[in-house]
Amino acid sequence: MAVPKGKVSRARRDKRRSSHWKLETPGLVACPKCGALRLPHRMCKECGTYNGRQVKVIKSNVAAE
Numbered sequence: 001m002a003v004p005k006g007k008v009s010r011a012r013r014d015k016r017r018s019s020h021w022k023l024e025t026p027g028l029v030a031c032p033k034c035g036a037l038r039l040p041h042r043m044c045k046e047c048g049t050y051n052g053r054q055v056k057v058i059k060s061n062v063a064a065e
């Protein structure tokens, strides 16, 4: 089994992890139809569309159609 050759110093360990945190929330894009923020490659929660296609009928949206 692989065994670490030596102790990794706090400085080296922390330097390695310095890029592990993210400043902003990952992957939020605006829906092309309603402009609400949604996750990429996911259906829009607000209007129920994906790729310009109605995937799910949202109750509050039915009257607008």
Ligand SMILES: [Zn+2]
Binding pocket: 031, 032, 033, 034, 035, 036, 044, 045, 046, 047, 048, 049
């Ligand atoms: Zn939408």
